[in-house]
Amino acid sequence: MTKHLTIVDHPLVQHKLTYMRDKDASTGKFRRLLREISLLLGYEALRDLPMTTTTVETPLQETEAPVLAGKKVALVSILRAGNGLLDGVLELVPSARVGFVGLYRDEETLQPVQYYFKVPKDLADRPVIVLDPMLATGNSSAAAVTLLKEAGARDIRFLCLLAAPEGVARMKEAHPDVPIITAALDERLNEKGYILPGLGDAGDRMFGTK
Structure with missing residues (x-):
């Protein structure tokens, strides 16, 4: 991937995202x-x-057919909300290795605080997909990518549901080599660092907590 930001504008993606934004969605x-x-x-x-x-043998003849090369993909969830994306992507690549980065945002400073880090071995030889539904300030995302690079990762992509312009800019500044894939680029952040119009706190809505 060469583009820094890819917005997936597929009709099904946009349709499902609209229903996720609805505050009355269960x-x-x-x-x-x-x-x-x-x-x-x-x-x-x-x-x-x-x-x-x-080489595979079809019911009719032998043929050369494409398969994935190299080591298994590594999926890295930024806890806890990243686990909501993890389930779906694992259905695509069930043999993927899975890692977790535990970060929470200090509500006063909006800066990330690390509390957990467990990732697969040989990250330098694996494509690494970082998963977090919301790219808001970008501070936690940038911190997670820094930790992964320190652990050896070289081919990193960041997958999120929503992004704010501030978060995209922060990631581009900190990690210009990491492409971002998202369903939407929203308007801005509010004074508390939440994405507007957004969909609220993805973790709370996913797990039914407040």
Whole structure:
């Protein structure tokens, strides 16, 4: 991938996102839509995985056919909301290795605080997809990518449901080599660092917490 920002404007993605924005959508409906939309976004994030060929025997003849090359993809969820995207993308690549980065946002400073980090080995040899529904200030996302680079990751893509211009700019400043794949670029952040118009707190809506 060469573009820094890719907005997936597929009609099904936009349709499902609209229903997720609705404040009256139930926890169950929100969770289901997030899983469905993550499948569609995952196709875009994984579009240019390296390929090779293998020999297979069809019912009619032997042929050379394409398969994925190299080590398994690594999916890294930024806890806790990233797990909502993880379920759907894992359906696409069930053999993927999975890692977790635990970060929470200090509500006073809006800066990320790390509390957990567990990722697969050999990140330098794997495409790494970082998952977090909301790219708001970009501080947590940039911090997570920094941690992954320190762990050896070189081919990193960032997959999110919504992005704010401020978050995209922060990521481009910190990690210009990391492409962002999202369903929508919203208007701006409010004074508390939430995306407008957005859809609220993705983690709270997904897990039914406040």
